[in-house]
Amino acid sequence: AQKITQTQPGMFVQEKEAVTLDCTYDTSDQSYGLFWYKQPSSGEMIFLIYQGSYDEQNATEGRYSLNFQKARKSANLVISASQLGDSAMYFCAMRDAGGTSYGKLTFGQGTILTVHP
Amino acid sequence: GAVVSQHPSWVICKSGTSVKIECRSLDFQATTMFWYRQFPKQSLMLMATSNEGSKATYEQGVEKDKFLINHASLTLSTLTVTSAHPEDSSFYICSADGDTLPYEQYFGPGTRLTVT
Numbered sequence: 001a002q003k004i005t006q007t008q009p010g011m012f013v014q015e016k017e018a019v020t021l022d023c024t025y026d027t028s029d030q031s032y033g034l035f036w037y038k039q040p041s042s043g044e045m046i047f048l049i050y051q052g053s054y055d056e057q058n059a060t061e062g063r064y065s066l067n068f069q070k071a072r073k074s075a076n077l078v079i080s081a082s083q084l085g086d087s088a089m090y091f092c093a094m095r096d097a098g099g100t101s102y103g104k105l106t107f108g109q110g111t112i113l114t115v116h117p
Numbered sequence: 118g119a120v121v122s123q124h125p126s127w128v129i130c131k132s133g134t135s136v137k138i139e140c141r142s143l144d145f146q147a148t149t150m151f152w153y154r155q156f157p158k159q160s161l162m163l164m165a166t167s168n169e170g171s172k173a174t175y176e177q178g179v180e181k182d183k184f185l186i187n188h189a190s191l192t193l194s195t196l197t198v199t200s201a202h203p204e205d206s207s208f209y210i211c212s213a214d215g216d217t218l219p220y221e222q223y224f225g226p227g228t229r230l231t232v233t
Contacts, residue, residue, distance in 0.1 A: 035221060043208060045161075045224035052219065091160065095220075104151070105222055107160045 002027045004094050006108035013082045014116050020067070021077040021111045023092030029053075033095045034075040035105065036066065040088040048090075051075055082115045089113075119145050121213050123225035130201055130232055138196045138228045140211030146191035147213035151222065152184075155208045167194040201232045 003026040013019035025034065036048040051059045051066045059066040067076040079086055092108040120143040130136045140150055148169050153161040165186050166174045173186035183205075185197040198205055208229050212222040 033219060035219075037224075043210070043227040043229075045210065045212070045222075047221045047223075050219035050221060089158070104163060104166065109160050110158075112158065 002029075002032075002094055002096060002106045004092050004106050004108035006090075006092055006111050008111045009109070010112045010114070012114050012116060013079075015084060016081055018078060018080045019082055019113065021079070021090050021092075021113065023075045023077065023108055025073050025075060025092075025094050027073075027094065027096065029096045031096070033103075034066070034068070035093045035095065036064070036075075036077045037091045037093060038086075038088045039091065039110075045091075049077070079113075084115050084117060087113060087115045119213070119215055119223040121147075121211065121223045121225040123211055123228050125228060126226060127229040128231070130230070132202055132232055133200055135197055135199045136201055136230060138198075138209055138211075138230075140194045140196070140213075140225050142192045142213045142223075145213075145216060147194075148191060149214050150188060150194040151212045152186060152194070152196050153210045153212070155210060155227075157208075161210065164196075198230065201230070203232045206230055206232045 005024045032053045034051045038046040049059050049061045049064045051068045058068050063080045065078045089110045089112050091110045093105045095103040095105050122141045124139045150167040152164045155161050164179045167186045167188040169188045175181045188194040208227050210227040212224045
């Protein structure tokens with residue numbers, strides 16, 4: 001069975017600083033995909049970044065990067081130059097079947113990020 | 118980009134009544150949709166996987182007779198909460214699979230259900 005663990009219930013960061021949100025996972029599959037989503041207080045789920053298990057390079061999308069350490073089974077999200085609008089709940093999620101379509105997502109517990117001015 | 122809508126965005130109903138929530142993919146076809154439930158400051162809990170033209174697959178512990186799911190077309194899935202009770206009050210979110218890499222799930226804006 002797959003499992004995603006986010007050990008930081010809450011994180012605080014100063015505006016313009018970088019912050020790392022931790023995510024570890026457990027799976028027996030060799031092929032899987034890792035996702036990060038942002039959920040503001042409005043409730044919508046916003047897709048941020050994706051990392052495939054066979055991708056050799058760490059994924060980056062603008063201010064978001066994913067620190068993928070396969071041997072340690074970790075997929076931490078790094079947000080650079082934090083902005084007040086980054087305050088939200090962040091979820092790490094995993095999909096098996098190589099990250100291909102139509103597989104279920106397993107979500108972590110989430111981390112509430114608060115950005116201070 | 119792919120857009121998923123939900124209707125209504127919020128609903129208040131009386132205990133014992135049923136309420137239907139619609140999930141639509143607006144600009145793409147969704148063979149598979151997912152229904153989640155979320156309590157405040159908690160993670161998303163997958164309730165069921167909805168497949169067009171076939172019965173939904175429910176997760177363990179989810180009452181399929183209470184949470185009726187119908188995926189009648191490639192753009193519409195509905196969740197009906199039957200005989201709602203206050204403990205069914207929650208945030209319900211649907212999603213649909215994208216059809217291009219990385220096949221991220223596109224989420225609807227959610228429906229906040231309050232049962233009085």
